[in-house]
Amino acid sequence: MMDMEKNNVLQIKELKAGYEIKSGFVGAVDDVSFSLKKGEFLGIAGESGCGKSTLAYAIMNLLRDNGCIQSGTVQLNDVNIASLSEVEMKKIRWVDLSMVFQSAMNALNPVLKIGEQLTDAIFAHQDLSRTKAQARAKEVLELVDISSERYDAYPHQLSGGMKQRVMIAMALILQPDLVIMDEPTTALDVVVQRTIIEKIQELQRQFDFSVIFITHDLSLLVEISDKLAIMYAGKIIEFGNAHDVFTDPLHPYTEGLMASFPALTGPIKRMGGIEGKPPDLLNPPEGCRFAPRCQKAMDICRREYPKEYVKNDGHKVSCQLYREKMGENHE
Amino acid sequence: MLGDIFKLFFENKKAAIGFFILLFFVGIAILAPVLAPYDPKANKIETVEILDTDRGRRKTVEREKINDFEETRIYTQEETTTYKQYTKKFPLNSAPSQAHYFGTTHSGQDIFSQVIWGTRISLTVGIGTGLFTTFIALTLALVAGYFGGLVDDIISLFTNVFLVIPGLPLMIVIAAYITVKGVMPIVLILALTSWPWPTRLLRSQVVSLKNRDFVKVSRSLGERPLYIIFNEMLPNMISLVMASFFQMTMAAIIGEATLEFLGLGNVSIVSWGTILYWAQNNGALLSGAWWWFLPPGIAIALIGTSFAMMNFAIDEISNPKLRKR
Numbered sequence: 001m002m003d004m005e006k007n008n009v010l011q012i013k014e015l016k017a018g019y020e021i022k023s024g025f026v027g028a029v030d031d032v033s034f035s036l037k038k039g040e041f042l043g044i045a046g047e048s049g050c051g052k053s054t055l056a057y058a059i060m061n062l063l064r065d066n067g068c069i070q071s072g073t074v075q076l077n078d079v080n081i082a083s084l085s086e087v088e089m090k091k092i093r094w095v096d097l098s099m100v101f102q103s104a105m106n107a108l109n110p111v112l113k114i115g116e117q118l119t120d121a122i123f124a125h126q127d128l129s130r131t132k133a134q135a136r137a138k139e140v141l142e143l144v145d146i147s148s149e150r151y152d153a154y155p156h157q158l159s160g161g162m163k164q165r166v167m168i169a170m171a172l173i174l175q176p177d178l179v180i181m182d183e184p185t186t187a188l189d190v191v192v193q194r195t196i197i198e199k200i201q202e203l204q205r206q207f208d209f210s211v212i213f214i215t216h217d218l219s220l221l222v223e224i225s226d227k228l229a230i231m232y233a234g235k236i237i238e239f240g241n242a243h244d245v246f247t248d249p250l251h252p253y254t255e256g257l258m259a260s261f262p263a264l265t266g267p268i269k270r271m272g273g274i275e276g277k278p279p280d281l282l283n284p285p286e287g288c289r290f291a292p293r294c295q296k297a298m299d300i301c302r303r304e305y306p307k308e309y310v311k312n313d314g315h316k317v318s319c320q321l322y323r324e325k326m327g328e329n330h331e
Numbered sequence: 332m333l334g335d336i337f338k339l340f341f342e343n344k345k346a347a348i349g350f351f352i353l354l355f356f357v358g359i360a361i362l363a364p365v366l367a368p369y370d371p372k373a374n375k376i377e378t379v380e381i382l383d384t385d386r387g388r389r390k391t392v393e394r395e396k397i398n399d400f401e402e403t404r405i406y407t408q409e410e411t412t413t414y415k416q417y418t419k420k421f422p423l424n425s426a427p428s429q430a431h432y433f434g435t436t437h438s439g440q441d442i443f444s445q446v447i448w449g450t451r452i453s454l455t456v457g458i459g460t461g462l463f464t465t466f467i468a469l470t471l472a473l474v475a476g477y478f479g480g481l482v483d484d485i486i487s488l489f490t491n492v493f494l495v496i497p498g499l500p501l502m503i504v505i506a507a508y509i510t511v512k513g514v515m516p517i518v519l520i521l522a523l524t525s526w527p528w529p530t531r532l533l534r535s536q537v538v539s540l541k542n543r544d545f546v547k548v549s550r551s552l553g554e555r556p557l558y559i560i561f562n563e564m565l566p567n568m569i570s571l572v573m574a575s576f577f578q579m580t581m582a583a584i585i586g587e588a589t590l591e592f593l594g595l596g597n598v599s600i601v602s603w604g605t606i607l608y609w610a611q612n613n614g615a616l617l618s619g620a621w622w623w624f625l626p627p628g629i630a631i632a633l634i635g636t637s638f639a640m641m642n643f644a645i646d647e648i649s650n651p652k653l654r655k656r
Binding site: 060062090091093094099101102103106107108109110111112117120121124125154156157170 | 545547551553558566651
């Protein structure tokens with residue numbers, strides 16, 4: 001147990017985060033716990049508005065304005081990020097954990113050369129000479145397959161895929177332990193998406209950093225991640241090895257998701273969907289949040305939220321269906 | 332980077348034309364004493380030639396002996412000077428000629444000299460006010476836009492209040508109360524009445540930029556607020572800042588002309604505005620004395636053209652997407 005924890009780069013416990021609005025608190029991330037080992041690739045999937053991005057920003061401690069972390073801990077290496085002040089956080093952010101933002105098109109300053117933007121990231125944290133910083137920036141550009149001659153290019157001179165790769169280079173420039181990727185390939189076509197994903201995997205093998213990859217594209221995640229977390233209405237309802245979750249989905253919601261994209265091989269089946277809409281996070285339903293849409297819902301589902309049950313291989317699920325079949329998770 | 336910008340600026344035709352027009356006027360302003368053939372306020376030339384100086388007898392008024400070696404004396408002495416004075420009155424209200432390139436006013440002052448000397452004051456007032464107003468507006472806009480919250484509310488409140496006060500009447504009222512006549516009060520009056528509009532314009536741009544993804548990224552990178560403001564946001568709004576500066580300078584030149592035209596400035600100073608004021612006052616338009624109001628009018632229009640040209644160019648230069656490759 002101790003060894004396992006030592007290996008963990010990130011350990012999140014009972015994290016609650018959300019947004020304060022006039023009519024109350026929107027609990028976009030509710031009681032989320034999971035851990036991530038060094039070099040692991042965790043995929044987080046879920047539909048729009050289920051709290052994926054809020055979770056990412058909470059881990060970065062970047063929730064702004066009306067957003068905040070309500071309770072819980074985010075342990076990065078040995079530090080609880082959630083309790084750090086903005087000044088302390090600034091020292092850690094980008095050095096120990098960095099982020100690839102959703103829209104690379106807008107995440108680069110249109111009037112600055114990409115090289116300058118890369119070196120800015122270095123200068124914000126290190127006292128490096130200009131030539132050394134430039135060399136480092138060129139090095140990371142080469143890492144993501146962009147010729148170092150493009151150091152002087154402006155963002156509009158690059159394609160969408162190249163801009164996204166520049167963002168990845170920027171995330172890696174200070175060699176962090178953890179990189180959070182918030183839908184990095186959403187705006188790109190599938191071919192470019194493929195090359196970027198392959199690049200990320202290659203770099204991850206090379207530098208052994210951990211990745212949290214957030215997307216609504218479940219088929220993509222199943223293919224690339226080691227661990228898979230399924231989020232629904234602010235909660236992680238299923239967590240396990242990607243292969244296990246894919247071949248043996250436990251939660252009815254995961255089953256529904258898996259049934260909603262076609263397999264490349266095998267007989268042609270009619271696609272199933274999930275009826276209904278996700279709940280309003282301002283007033284989440286009592287009991288299991290998926291119960292109103294669940295075809296297997298029982299009376300107890302509408303009364304109390306299920307505990308987390310764990311299979312022998314570490315495959316965890318929060319569903320009353322497994323109340324008797326599996327042991328509780330006491331982590 | 333600054334070197335790049337200068338190079339790009341002069342490679343740009345529009346910028347070069349605009350810049351040379353401005354340079355032309357700045358040159359005139361600086362060299363006014365050399366270029367102007369006559370005194371702009373005089374309506375005649377007077378030359379005086381001393382022919383003879385005759386000193387009368389010295390008379391001792393007082394004498395005081397201090398000791399054997401020292402003494403003081405006070406004398407009076409009369410002096411008679413004989414001189415020749417040559418006066419040539421300028422023709423009144425005359426059309427342009429060899430002697431007076433832009434003609435003369437109703438009282439015979441040389442308009443060419445007036446326009447040349449007027450360039451000095453008009454440009455000083457214009458550029459001075461432009462710089463001052465843009466500085467106020469940019470500072471307020473950056474503070475209000477970037478920091479937001481209560482600071483923004485207070486600055487925006489004052490901006491909006493000043494925005495609804497009509498500028499010209501306020502200008503007139505303040506001008507009427509200020510007793511110091513000269514260039515500085517005019518600059519201050521113009522700056523005080525023209526800052527709200529660019530402040531509002533720039534503030535909304537700052538707010539928009541602040542919420543762009545790349546600023547959020549810089550913030551998450553851990554860059555300092557001042558660094559973000561000046562290195563990430565300001566380069567994105569250079570063209571707008573320069574547009575404000577040019578517009579404020581133009582407005583100040585015209586505003587100064589307006590104040591002078593209405594007789595609220597100091598009508599005894601010579602500027603493009605006062606030339607127009609006196610032209611209007613003496614019915615130049617009615618009497619068809621086009622040489623009186625046309626030169627200052629054209630000068631104002633040329634300065635405007637110069638600023639507009641440079642503004643186009645700055646737009647192209649500050650936005651890499653518009654740069655010609």
